[in-house]
Amino acid sequence: MIELQNVSRSFGDAKLVQALNQVNLRLAQGERVAVMGPSGSGKSTLLNLICGLDEPSTGAIKIDNVDIASLDDDSRTRLRRQKIGMIFQTFNLLPTLTALENVSLPLRLNGVAKKDAEQRATAMLQKVGLAGRAAHRPDQMSGGERQRIAIARALIFAPPVLLADEPTGNLDSKTGEEILALLDELHREFNTTILMVTHNEEAALHCDRVIRLRDGQIISSSAVTARTAEGQ
């Protein structure tokens, strides 16, 4: 489903920062992977590369066997829109739009009529448990609610892949737990492939596999069992 071959990403010219260094990674359909590592180890960079917001310095990234480096910006954007849902660390909702409008935005961008889009968005809001807040704007909602809106937006296309950058990072543990439960539910329903950055070992337990990054390199990759997690 997703395949990274010798992917490196470096920033700057003079003082080169190797954000990612020769990363090889393979995600199967429906697999859930947690990415862990200290701050600055390259986790966000990895996610940005996979969703095509950023381009690798070297190496290839294939999604469904298509090298995204070979695509132009528009095709990459469409790919992102339809196949990849992205959940940001800081929600990134549009402040002027209501919850419903925020969620339906990707559909609208894809040319879906407003009515249809809102219908589907309402359904999605229901799924994340926020049907009652459709008309509220982000600043009228709590952090957890906003993150759920962001998830709803990411999933509106029912994308085969969901990338989540610390989806619970800004939330208290109870709300974080709710979000993770929501992700589990989605996975069950759509068999979504999930790549989730987290600092939270609890959160990692919701995944099938954990990869650990340090200085831009994968230093370990292990299947998750309750024990593994506890043992760490």
Added chain:
Amino acid sequence: MRTLLLLMICLALSGSAALAQDARKIMDAVYKQDTSRDATWRGTMDVYDKKGTLRRKKFTFRKLGGLGNSKTLVRFNDPAEVRGVGLLSLNERGVADRQWMYTPAIQRTRRIAAQERRQRFLGTDFTNEDMAERVLDDYTYKLLGEGEMVDGRKTYKIEARPVSPEKSQYAYVYLWVPVDVPYTVMAEMYDKNGQRQRVLKAGELVKISNIWVAKRVEMNTPTEGTKTILLLEDIRFNTGLKEDGFTQQALEKPDA
């Protein structure tokens, strides 16, 4: 036309002045020699500009009265452009001269204002100051020498300085008066910087009706290279001219 008034001053008479007297006496004689009651003559005026181009005008001149109380009427008759133009001047002791010009083309008589002293009079080499009627007491005189020959005549050289220098463009004037004729035959006018501004020469002296007249008067402006030559003909004195020939009505009759 005041040129002619000046000439009248120059046309001095009285024969007996040829002795080595003091300068004022010599000049007194010059001023007094014209005893005429009236005068008439025909004139030709040649004005040469600095390129040497000549402009000639012909006119008749009439004068009634003597120094300090005279009336003159000048009538141009050549060339055609100025034919009929008349100039009337009234001189009275103690009163500023009054002058009028008549131009037949627009049939108008108009007053000529008192002009600036250094201004040329109607484009001639005579300035307005040169044209004004003068009296003996306007200057102080000093005899500079005796014996210099002018036009074959032995002369006195006299320096005249204006009594009111602020009123004159000249600082001083040298005058040459023959020892035997009470008439200014040459004059040189100098400005405040000692620059010679004008040179006047009166030649061809003749005695008519016992009055000395120069038939040829030449005024030079050396600084600008221009000159004006006046030739007098048909000079007659005391022919009995009448007052009514010197009025504005008379001025407006070009044929008179």
Added chain:
Amino acid sequence: MMLSSLASITWKQWRQHRLRTALTLLGIALGVAVYFAVRTANVTLLSSLTITIEKMAGKATLQIVGDEGGFPEAIWETVKDTPGVHIAQPVIEVLANTAFEDEGSLMIVGVDMLGDRELREYQFDEAGEEIADPLVALAQPDSIMISRKFAEKHQLKDGDKLPLFTAQGKKEFVVRGIFKPAGLGEIFDGQIAVMDVFNAQFVFNRGRNIDRIDLMNESGVSVDELQQRLRTRLPAGLEIGPPSSRGKGIENSVAAMKIGMTITSFIALLVGVFIIFNSFSIAVNQRWKEIGILRALGVERPNVQCMFLVEAALMGMLGSAVGIGLGFFLAIGAERVMSQIAAQLFSYVTTQQPPVFRWDYAVTSFVIGVISSVIGAWLPARAAARLNPVLALHNIETRQSENVLGKPRIIAGILLVLTGWALIAFGPASVGLSLQFSYSVLIIFGLVLLLPALAALTARALRPLMDRLFGSEGVIAVDSMIQSPRRTSATVGALMIGLSFVFSMGAYVRSYQKTVSDWMDRIVNADIIINTSENARSRTNHFSEDLGKTLAAIPGVRRVENIRFLFLPYADDSVALIALDMDGWFARVKDVVEGADEDEVKDKIIRGEGVLVARNFVARYHLGVGDRLRFQTPTGPFDFPILGVIEDYTSEKGAVFFERELYKRYWNDPAVDIIDVMVTPGAEVATVKQAVTRAVKGQHRAFIYTNAEYKKFIMDLINGFFVLNYMQMTVAIIIAALGIVNTLIISVAERKRELGVLRAIGGLRSQVRKMILLEAAAIAIVGVLSGTLAGVFNTYFLVRTAAHMIGGFTIPFRFPLTIVLVALPVALGIALLAAWWPARKAVNLKVVEAIGYE
């Protein structure tokens, strides 16, 4: 201490947002520039008019001037004999036209060549050398002395012929002198000639009349004293005063221009205030978090407000300084246009002058610029100070809590608009134009308050259309407009103010044109009209009655009517006088006389028993039918009743009409300015016109028009006046464009993060671009709509108040539909252009950076 550290923050902000800073500065600069330019151009025009008068006056300490026909020479004698008069010189001024191809007019000054030269400043080269023969020059009336410049231009030398058009037709003059360009020669760019005044009387058929007496007082008598003395000795109707005071009369005649320009400059300043307001609103928005941190760190509210106000004042200073420099150059152009108009419409001749830099104006403009900036920044600064620091720090997404759609605001807006409108409609006219102008400012402010609501309303209306036309991007664009009313109204506001001015100016111009053309259709009814000037009229070139006789003999000519058209002093101003063959005129017009029975009036007018006056004249002087009209004339007082009022747009000063025979009798003046020719029925107008042209050609300087051509000519003249308005409109458009460019660029920059998010969740580059452009377009539409609304009010103000005040004209209100229709695509174009660059920037945004976590 605190302020200085705040100042360093300000400085960093300026550096970081260079573009915004530059655009804001430009906004102030433009406002100040226009303001300064208008004042400078105005003073330059006046000084060039005055310098002309002064140069012509030489060393004269007093001048005596009559009306345009001049006054009898006998007055000169009286003046000369008045004790205390040192020198008095008669003068005639004639603006003749040379017979050279493509050559303008030549100002001929007739002076007494035998008079005292002390008064006159002009000099002849080297003491008379250049008048080769003064005696001939005096003796021959065709003698003319020309400036060296003119002589060189046409290779004229002494004795050469110079053909000129005079009242008697074409005449050959002879160059009999050349003077060097000093004094008089300097003015008119060398297009000046000198003649003997008496010769000039003769050749220009002025009889024994002169135009002016220049005089100098004796040293013992003061100018005022002499002025009083002359006043008691001379007949009334003569203007006696120092040359400089004549400038005031001219100032009066060009007052209408000045008012128009001043209004423009206020508009420009207003937009400047608006740009500052925008810019600071956005700055405060952008610096939400920064302000929060500052407050959290313990910076007091007043200090935050102070920081922004000081920043605004600094911007104001910089912008004003730039504006003054810019304005000075703008003034050059403005002055050109104004002096052209002065020449065309008022027949005033000016001397090209470099603009006068007035420090007092510069200082005023500077202060106004700074004050405007502070005013513009006041509300945003207050908002910044009132910011809740907790909220500000809490999260980026909370920063836009907008409450601009509140009811109080809408009510206040509506109240302001209504008050302004009511004041214009019902307020007394006597309060003065500047106060009345403030009414329309009131309306503008009201509309600014209403803008967010207006924008939201229009956007909602636009939504379905956008959806149909542009799909979801269109709707998103419109929605984003609705969702941030503050941002939208900032942009719309700038556009609205500029456009409202353009619309109202345009509407005013259109209304005026329509009114005048309707009026001409009623009044101008001769088949062929012959005028003395290619401008509205000539002060100096006239026809004689003989020309009319010549024309009457042409086959196909049924009737010839002579018209005298001039301006006479009236009250403290002047009034147009039109003396014409009343019976002929009445035969061709119907139902023109107001306030009296037309047939009765007609009989009396034809018999010369009274006058007709223009409607604006009665309005101006509060007169009515039955009141008596008095003028001083060369033969004594003219005193006749007003028999009727007619609608007339000849002059903003008003006009008086009566029988030409009456005029001739009182003014002793047979001159003719316009000849109306009626063609025999059946005769071909074009053929007759050709015959007339042949008869006149080479004989007279005349401009021959058919009825339609004449109307077009008048319209063109009026349009010439409107050049000024078009200039104002251009300035307004530039300002509006600047406003929209400014706010769009800033608003796109401000939305960097939002646009990044859009891209991150799958917005294509083209979609983002489309959205930005569509939003700009939507803003333009809202701008045009609100501009139209504001423009309608403004137009109402202009036709109701301004036109009435300036010219006493009643101009019906007309909706400027065409201009609105034209403005829409133009505004759209400008908006799209303005948005193009920020859109490009937004599209090339690095998404990852844009949505960067901090």
